[in-house]
Amino acid sequence: MTTSSLHPTVAPDAPARPDGPLRGLKVLELGHFIAAPFCTRMLADQGADVIKVEARGGEPLRNWGLSSNGKSIIWSLHNRNKRCITLDMKNPAAQPAIEGLIRWADVVVENFRPGQLEKWGYGYEAMQTLNPRVILCRISGYGQDGPYHTRHSFGAVGEAMGGLRYLTGYPAEQTPLPPVRTGVSIGDDLSALYAVGGILAAVYERDVAGTGRGRQIDVALYEGVFSMLEGILPEYGTLGVVRDPQGSAMPTAVPSDTYRTADERWLVIAGNSDAIYKRLCKIIGREDMAEDPEYRTNSDRIRNRAKVDAAIATWVATVSAAEGDRILNDAGVPATRAYTVRDCAEDPHFRARDMIVEIDDPLIGKTLHPGIVPRFDANGAVGRIAWPGPDIGAHNEEVFGHDLGMSSDQINTMRKEGAV
Amino acid sequence: MTTSSLHPTVAPDAPARPDGPLRGLKVLELGHFIAAPFCTRMLADQGADVIKVEARGGEPLRNWGLSSNGKSIIWSLHNRNKRCITLDMKNPAAQPAIEGLIRWADVVVENFRPGQLEKWGYGYEAMQTLNPRVILCRISGYGQDGPYHTRHSFGAVGEAMGGLRYLTGYPAEQTPLPPVRTGVSIGDDLSALYAVGGILAAVYERDVAGTGRGRQIDVALYEGVFSMLEGILPEYGTLGVVRDPQGSAMPTAVPSDTYRTADERWLVIAGNSDAIYKRLCKIIGREDMAEDPEYRTNSDRIRNRAKVDAAIATWVATVSAAEGDRILNDAGVPATRAYTVRDCAEDPHFRARDMIVEIDDPLIGKTLHPGIVPRFDANGAVGRIAWPGPDIGAHNEEVFGHDLGMSSDQINTMRKEGAV
Numbered sequence: 001m002t003t004s005s006l007h008p009t010v011a012p013d014a015p016a017r018p019d020g021p022l023r024g025l026k027v028l029e030l031g032h033f034i035a036a037p038f039c040t041r042m043l044a045d046q047g048a049d050v051i052k053v054e055a056r057g058g059e060p061l062r063n064w065g066l067s068s069n070g071k072s073i074i075w076s077l078h079n080r081n082k083r084c085i086t087l088d089m090k091n092p093a094a095q096p097a098i099e100g101l102i103r104w105a106d107v108v109v110e111n112f113r114p115g116q117l118e119k120w121g122y123g124y125e126a127m128q129t130l131n132p133r134v135i136l137c138r139i140s141g142y143g144q145d146g147p148y149h150t151r152h153s154f155g156a157v158g159e160a161m162g163g164l165r166y167l168t169g170y171p172a173e174q175t176p177l178p179p180v181r182t183g184v185s186i187g188d189d190l191s192a193l194y195a196v197g198g199i200l201a202a203v204y205e206r207d208v209a210g211t212g213r214g215r216q217i218d219v220a221l222y223e224g225v226f227s228m229l230e231g232i233l234p235e236y237g238t239l240g241v242v243r244d245p246q247g248s249a250m251p252t253a254v255p256s257d258t259y260r261t262a263d264e265r266w267l268v269i270a271g272n273s274d275a276i277y278k279r280l281c282k283i284i285g286r287e288d289m290a291e292d293p294e295y296r297t298n299s300d301r302i303r304n305r306a307k308v309d310a311a312i313a314t315w316v317a318t319v320s321a322a323e324g325d326r327i328l329n330d331a332g333v334p335a336t337r338a339y340t341v342r343d344c345a346e347d348p349h350f351r352a353r354d355m356i357v358e359i360d361d362p363l364i365g366k367t368l369h370p371g372i373v374p375r376f377d378a379n380g381a382v383g384r385i386a387w388p389g390p391d392i393g394a395h396n397e398e399v400f401g402h403d404l405g406m407s408s409d410q411i412n413t414m415r416k417e418g419a420v
Numbered sequence: 421m422t423t424s425s426l427h428p429t430v431a432p433d434a435p436a437r438p439d440g441p442l443r444g445l446k447v448l449e450l451g452h453f454i455a456a457p458f459c460t461r462m463l464a465d466q467g468a469d470v471i472k473v474e475a476r477g478g479e480p481l482r483n484w485g486l487s488s489n490g491k492s493i494i495w496s497l498h499n500r501n502k503r504c505i506t507l508d509m510k511n512p513a514a515q516p517a518i519e520g521l522i523r524w525a526d527v528v529v530e531n532f533r534p535g536q537l538e539k540w541g542y543g544y545e546a547m548q549t550l551n552p553r554v555i556l557c558r559i560s561g562y563g564q565d566g567p568y569h570t571r572h573s574f575g576a577v578g579e580a581m582g583g584l585r586y587l588t589g590y591p592a593e594q595t596p597l598p599p600v601r602t603g604v605s606i607g608d609d610l611s612a613l614y615a616v617g618g619i620l621a622a623v624y625e626r627d628v629a630g631t632g633r634g635r636q637i638d639v640a641l642y643e644g645v646f647s648m649l650e651g652i653l654p655e656y657g658t659l660g661v662v663r664d665p666q667g668s669a670m671p672t673a674v675p676s677d678t679y680r681t682a683d684e685r686w687l688v689i690a691g692n693s694d695a696i697y698k699r700l701c702k703i704i705g706r707e708d709m710a711e712d713p714e715y716r717t718n719s720d721r722i723r724n725r726a727k728v729d730a731a732i733a734t735w736v737a738t739v740s741a742a743e744g745d746r747i748l749n750d751a752g753v754p755a756t757r758a759y760t761v762r763d764c765a766e767d768p769h770f771r772a773r774d775m776i777v778e779i780d781d782p783l784i785g786k787t788l789h790p791g792i793v794p795r796f797d798a799n800g801a802v803g804r805i806a807w808p809g810p811d812i813g814a815h816n817e818e819v820f821g822h823d824l825g826m827s828s829d830q831i832n833t834m835r836k837e838g839a840v
Contacts, residue, residue: 021625021635034650046621065651065672068658074651124797141754143795146772152754154690156676165678165688166758167603168588178668178678178686179758180600183587184648193613198794200620201466205441205800208627215441216797223775226764227793228604230454231485231494233776236761237788238488243761248598252485256576258585258598266598268585270574334561334572338586338599341656341663344646347581352566355643356653368657373647374618375563377544377636380625 018081020047020383021376025203027051028105029082030089032059034155034188035139035221036111037078039195043107044081045372045383051101051399052082053089056420058392068364076361077369079389085400086393086420089120093417098122100404102130107199111139114149124216134214135202137195143220155187155221162187162225163232169245179245190224249309254301255280258338259313265321266338269312269328272298280333284315361388396420438501440467440803441796445623447471448525449502450509452479454575454608455559455641456531457498459615463527464501465792465803471521471819472502473509476840478812488784496781497789499809505820506813506840509540513837518542520824522550527619531559534569544636554634555622557615563640575607575641582607582645583652589665599665610644669729674721675700678758679733685741686758689732689748692718700753704735781808816840 025048029040037052037059044050065074087094102108108127110117117123117138124136138144141153159165159182169179198217205211232243243251250256253272261267271280274297281290289295289311294304301308316324321337328335337343345368350356355371372383400406400414414420445468449460457472457479464470485494507514522528528547530537537543537558544556558564561573579585579602589599618637625631652663663671670676673692681687691700694717701710709715709731714724721728736744741757748755757763765788770776774791781787792803820826820834834840 021621021629023625024629025624038650042617046617066655066659066661072651073654073658077651077654137794142769143773146769148749148769151749152696152752154676154692154754156670156688156690157754157756160678160686160688160758161756161764163759163761163764164603166686166760168600169603170597170600172684175595175597176680177590177595178680180588180590181666181668181670181678182602182606183584183589183663183665184650184652186602186606186648189648189650190613193610193617194794196617197462197466197613197620198796200617200624201441202796203624203628204445204620205443208623209441209444211800213800215800217794218797219794220773223773223791223793223795226770226775227790228606228609229761229764229790230458230604230609231492231497232604232761233765233790234493234497234784234787235486236765237779238493238784238786239486241486243603245603246601248601250576250601256574258580258601260596260598264592266580266586268576268580270576272574276572329568329571332572334574334577336577336581338580339583340586341583341649341652344581344583344649345653345656349562349566349568350646353563353640353643355646359657364654364658366658367654370647370649370653371643373643374557374614374637374639375643376618376622377638380631380633380635 016386018044018047018049018384018386019381020045020372021381023047023381025049026104026106028101028108029053030108030110030112030117032111033061034078034185035191035195036109037061038189038192039137039139040082040109041078041080042192042196043199047381047383050082051395052079052084053087053101054084054392056086056088056418062392071363073364073367076359076364076367076388080369081386082390083395083399084390084393085396088419091417091419093414094419096410097400097404097406097414099130100406102127102134104403105131105134106203107135107137109137109139109195109199114138114140114144128214132213133206135199135206135217136214137199137217137219139191139195139219139221141221143223144218153221155185156181158221159187159225162222163229164225167243167245170247171245174247187221187225190228191219191221194224195219249305253298254305255308255312257309259316261316261321261324262318263320267316267321267324268336268338270334274298276333277301279331280312283327283331283333284312286311357385359385359388363388363391393420436806438464438467438469438804438806439801440465440792441801443467443801445469446524446526448521448528449473450528450530450532450537452531453481454498454605455611455615456529457481458609458612459557459559460502460529461498461500462612462616463619467801467803470502471815472499472504473507473521474504474812476506476508476838482812491783493784493787496779496784496787496808500789501806502810503815503819504810504813505816508839509542511837511839513834514839516830517820517824517826517834519550520826522547522554524823525551525554526623527555527557529557529559529615529619534560534564548634552633553626555619555626555637556634557619557637557639559611559615559639559641561641563643564638573641575605576601578607578641579645582642583649584645587663587665590667591665594667607641607645610648611639611641614644615639669725673718674725675728675732677729679736681736681741681744682738683740687736687741687744688756688758690754694718696753697721699751700732703747703751703753704732706731777805779805779808783808783811813840
């Protein structure tokens with residue numbers, strides 16, 4: 001394998017279509033906010049043709065977070081590579097277009113509250129009547145059934161109910177502060193990732209295994225979170241042990257923690273293999289601790305965690321974050337400063353791997369997007385950022401006219417009836 | 421849609437094979453620890469046939485975390501539904517078996533350091549010579565190229581370099597404590613989820629779009645983390661704003677925070693829509709704040725965050741976590757106590773949705789596993805837990821003899837040479 005064979009081309013002057021291994025897959029998004037839009041964005045990043053339906057005023061993410069020129073900046077990212085159209089799902093005049101889109105789609109992704117599609121008349125049975133091959137992926141806070149499924153939900157609630165919030169904090173004896181929110185919409189993001197996997201598994205079943213039939217997939221945000229708890233549930237189920245929050249440390253590995261540098265930043269050091277630990281001892285000038293039987297194995301070090309961490313902290317307090325990062329990595333000790341977004345944007349490794357892409361967005365101006373994850377080799381189509389999140393209804397004419405084959409008269413009727 | 425149509429059958433007396441939409445997909449795992457094993461476990465949970473190769477002594481996860489009967493508990497979970505065999509990748513006598521497995525596989529998943537496969541003689545070019553259709557998914561800390569790709573890495577480092585660690589903490593003025601580790605191996609887990617999506621996209625391209633060719637997929641742990649930063653990079657790229665840690669709160673929505681209950685637990689309340697905020701004001705006996713123009717919209721409340729949070733905290737301090745949870749949800753306010761793993765295991769909603777599965781594991785005894793995520797409707801094959809993580813070499817005879825068609829003599833030769 002040569003290095004260059006793994007480089008995708010993510011050019012700012014990319015041509016007018018998304019591309020990638022999913023080229024040809026047709027996806028209809030009936031989504032809003034994060035979970036469904038992020039799911040379909042990942043599909044579009046890998047080449048799927050995504051048509052996103054918004055209400056006539058645009059979906060709420062268009063008014064979310066920081067803005068530029070009066071336009072939401074996150075919109076630019078989470079709706080890139082999609083074609084955006086407007087339709088009033090409740091308006092009878094929209095029905096021919098909606099039915100046309102359901103017939104067109106391989107996959108429909110939605111994240112309204114359970115029952116909302118049915119209220120509009122487009123539940124899964126109705127969809128299957130129009131298109132027996134359609135795969136419907138439904139993302140919701142609690143799932144489509146079960147005692148809580150009608151509850152209102154937000155990401156924060158799913159993260160806490162799924163068990164992650166409790167674990168992401170300090171032991172009570174260290175601080176009275178509440179557990180920390182993982183600093184991003186991690187619950188929505190995990191459900192979006194599970195949705196991608198579920199959708200493509202259903203496509204495999206339909207088109208490779210060859211059942212020819214669609215499926216309904218039920219992604220519950222709290223379950224995506226819960227399934228991250230790794231050994232914590234089996235450990236409870238076997239031993240009755242309830243995992244408590246551990247602050248900045250790893251419960252099972254020492255040393256693996258976060259230390260304060262001379263320039264008041266944070267350095268994360270993962271010295272938790274015996275060989276790496278020895279190298280680390282040398283760096284911090286504590287070769288005496290490398291051979292001491294009190295610290296030799298991971299379980300020794302777990303027993304003497306406080307002393308190990310204190311020795312490392314003493315050294316880290318004498319170096320800047322950048323120095324510490326360099327010295328440790330040069331010596332083969334896994335370590336890094338805790339990157340801010342500026343650190344990410346300026347880092348040569350991120351740049352070399354096309355993870356920082358300069359975009360000139362007609363709505364918000366010059367900006368940066370993260371690249372396509374994961375990366376595919378260059379022996380076939382690779383993902384690209386063909387365009388940032390489009391304006392409201394930007395693709396109405398193209399989709400209604402070209403993709404659905406509606407006449408100008410039909411489109412005008414929809415407009416007159418307020419359906420578009 | 422009827423409620424029951426969404427119920428998969430995850431029975432403890434499940435028959436002897438994994439099942440689900442991915443039935444028929446053949447996956448070879450050359451993995452260890454978390455990222456690759458979790459990826460292939462998700463594929464196996466949905467029905468893929470996963471053969472996992474371990475070194476003769478077993479992979480390190482067999483000695484990780486808490487144990488029962490001297491056996492690792494997390495092993496039971498992350499290697500369920502797989503067939504486990506042993507092979508010494510460096511031993512020439514193992515070569516016929518390894519080559520047979522590469523010919524057998526649709527997909528190979530590995531998470532060794534970049535270059536390790538090549539050292540063994542099984543880089544992607546070698547694999548393609550044996551099987552041009554094979555898809556190779558490589559998971560690593562920094563990716564297969566770029567200036568840092570040869571560095572040692574662990575999950576904690578990828579989480580910090582990807583920008584998540586810095587964000588998961590309190591503002592410096594609130595505490596001198598370092599940012600918190602998200603309480604699970606979130607970096608490994610995210611790369612596993614991206615790997616699942618990438619693999620199935622490559623299968624789509626090969627078998628549905630019909631290129632007939634394999635691809636190489638490069639999943640970097642730090643990039644899976646970085647791609648969670650939602651609007652944070654574009655906001656930096658457009659406005660130069662560096663997002664700082666926000667503790668337990670959401671920066672863009674008020675009220676959405678975590679509050680201390682009378683019984684010293686945590687209640688997460690997401691009252692951040694105008695309608696929900698009004699209902700919340702009524703519950704906490706502060707109807708005066710519902711109509712006050714100081715708090716009416718989300719941006720008003722962001723401006724007066726401290727006063728809104730103080731009013732809610734005053735009420736939460738008077739109720740138990742269970743009471744608060746019930747009262748708020750009955751009133752349509754998204755809220756939950758911060759679930760511990762025991763709360764998850766005992767919750768009727770988790771139980772109703774088959775998220776808590778009782779397993780009798782021959783290695784560790786009675787335990788609990790999380791169910792299959794995401795859930796598929798009952799109009800086709802659904803995932804099940806056919807067996808927990810098997811013992812070392814449990815499927816050697818079956819795989820070498822039945823799947824690869826090796827004779828007893830050939831298998832005995834491998835044993836004699838120490839290759840198995």
